[in-house]
Amino acid sequence: MNFTPEETSRYARHLVLKGMGGHGQQALKGASVLVIGAGGLGSPALAYLAAAGVGTLGIVDDDRVAISNLQRQIVHTTAAVGAPKAQSGADFASALNPHVKAIAHQMRLDAANADALLAQYGLVLDGSDNFATRAIVAAAAERARIPLVSGAVSGFDGQISVIAPHILRPDGSAYPAFADLYPESPDDADLPSCELNGVLGPLTGVIGSLMAMEAVKLITDIGTPLLGRLMLYNGRDGRTVELNY
Template identity: 45%
Template sequence: MSSALPPLVAPGPPLTPDQVARYARHLALDEIGEVGQRRLLASRVLVLGAGGLGSPVLLYLAAAGVGTLGIVDDDVVEVSNLQRQVVHGTADVGRRKVDSAADAVRGLDPHLEVVPHAVRLGPGNAGGLLGAYDVVVDGTDNFPTRYLVDDVCAELGRPWVWGSLQRGHAQVSTFWSRPPVGEGVGLRDVFGGPPSEGTVPSCAVDGVLGAVCAAAGAAMAIEVVKLLCGSGRTLLGRVAVHDAFAGTWQEVPVRRAQGRTDRAVPRAGTAPDRGAGPGSAAGADDLATLVAAHAAGAVDVVDLRDAPEASAHPLPGVRAVPLAQFVTEQMLASLDPDRPLVLVCRLGARAAHAAALARAAGVRDVRHLPGGVAAWRLAAQDRATATPDAAVRGA
């Protein structure tokens, strides 16, 4: 996806003297300039979620001069949010997030239009909400919403910018089913369908480094600016993977899945089609078989934990490849597409993300462990204590 995309928005009216002064650093950039700034001021961007990702996205898009910012969130500010959701302050605890975030945006620039939507996005309202904006930014933390956004934006022909966080890791990309130039790519091309409920732990369970939200949110805001202005090379067709603790950014190319067609938006009250997941989540019965297959050398098992985690609690006989190294283009290209692959991390979130990327890279049989290293270790112990005959049968 190296072709430049045309700007999404026509330029607005000439800049006022105050706007020339405010956006002077943008005006000095060939990639934005006076015309690009007028495009930003004329644009409408919808940000889904005023949380860890939505906070930096909102602040930087407001500072950049995006003329209309819509904010969708039905939650209230809690004290545990303040570690990473920097658009809110201590005095905002208990307030609706859309109100707190709107006040912060207006504090940056009172001339911008802020539209709070204190609702939960669903099949019944998604089309109307998303269709009223030029670009959608998804900063939510749940799979049903992400896949709904992917389907609705595909139907509307809208581009959307996606980000995901876990611990010290982040992934960012731009999806657009029908871009005016080049091949379209959607969330389903990378991750297939949503994972089964409970197979990927949330940030509340697995934790997240607050500052990694800023890194990912800034990258997402940059994507929006590039789309609106038609400048630079977007992440359409690429997933940027950040490992904050390793201090690395890696790029994983993705293409439209062969034979995939855009899905119709599910009607209100209907269950979404889960489709094919990002590699299979191994269940309890599968795990025993996989442990036996690994002992027989029939599958490749990779431990994605960072070096300190893996060295403190190693998995005997399992190949250790930290996530930051695994997601490099060279590593993914080196995987044998015909050899079954099992991915494991501490709790399962990193393994699920890596399984999607391995699947996109062409590995046909990819498994990830929702229970993480504890589940693998327990299954290995059960096999070790089994009778010899049972062990032979399991292999």
Template identity: 50%
Template sequence: MTLFWKGNRLMALEFTEAEIQRYSRHILLPEVGGTGQAALRAASVLIIGAGGLGSPVALYLAAAGVGRIGLVDDDVVELSNLQRQIVHVTDAVGARKVDSARARLEALNPEVTIETWPMRLTADVVDDLVQRYDLVCDGCDNFATRYLVNAACVRARKPLVSAAVQRFEGQLSTFRPWEGGPCYHCLYPETDGVADGLSCGEAGVFGAVTGVMGTLQATEALKELLGLGTSLAGRLLMWDALATRFTTIALQRDPTCPVCSAEQDVSA
């Protein structure tokens, strides 16, 4: 039996022999061990988008043994997706992405519970959905949804790990503004015209770039769930694949941000 803390509750989990074998390389890590693996099994993550970023995020979180994973996507699998959306296979073309992804994830790790939400997020449902999970990974492809998810995470005080890609570049950050750092809206105010950026379908994207950024996103999510290492909260990681260059810059909170400003007392 393994004891661990989830929030302010002391919980206990017993591992089966199959689980001990499956997660043995995690358990061997002193920073994870049986306690950390038990915490992952008790954790839940909501993934926004089952596409280029959501695919590696979902695969690695399921492989790592995160106990409950929610998938949000209202799209169906198209042949053009398969160049980068590696959770899907050719036979799934025409199927709902959340159903295709669930089948693949359950085949990878039947110990994990996969919840599917075949919908486009709206203001009517986003708060209820975010409240159901411990952490949110945003891999969507439009700014309207990113703003919606960010605001819901701020209200619920749920960590948001957000990634984005375009062409040969990617970026990644974690947002926990109730601890004094910025939120996504601080980084990209809606008045900046960022919504004018081209989509992958218009500008193109190098498939492996989504794999790298999605894998980094999964790593940061696991670190957040386990409390490991140094969080990306308050920093933005940028990757230029053509130059093989990673750059990290410090982010500042916008004191006038309409989502997380000090006037709204989110750090109380």
């Protein structure tokens, strides 16, 4: 898989980066990633994965762009208000990097279509805004044996983890599953929502960018992903805490 002269210039900072180089960039070019939600978390994740040169990017979202989204959902513009978010996100990715194949899945992911959607990709990033969808995505990712990068935000706080129970630790044991992180399923009505409680715009950029970082690490086999670890970020105080589960 060769690079064109334009790609060589575009990815020059990756190609000279120790640990990444041509091998890592080739891995990105050959990768396929599904992003659940083209909202606050999906937007920065999409932007950085497209810029990094991920070969195929799928975007799942059944919503349309609203003016209230623009405070944090950076792939959408004022002119896109009323447009399908999935298509707006795909258009942004294609405009940023024409070497990326961006696929808009304008639908709501549910138990009936999750397996077929995830079967088309090698990695999934979940930036959905409700626990029911997160549980469906996690179960489908586990069945497909593909890694899941999970992020969430509320108010000034965010969190991120990588869930991949099909991957084994050095001692041969499996990394934790979604059920290990959430042994009980909360009711979405009891969880804080951005609509009711608000969310600081740049917070979504922090967590969404970290999600893209974890995806790049998984694709290129660079560094240590957040497997079995939950990173909590307090944006108000600028502090992080890491929990093992």
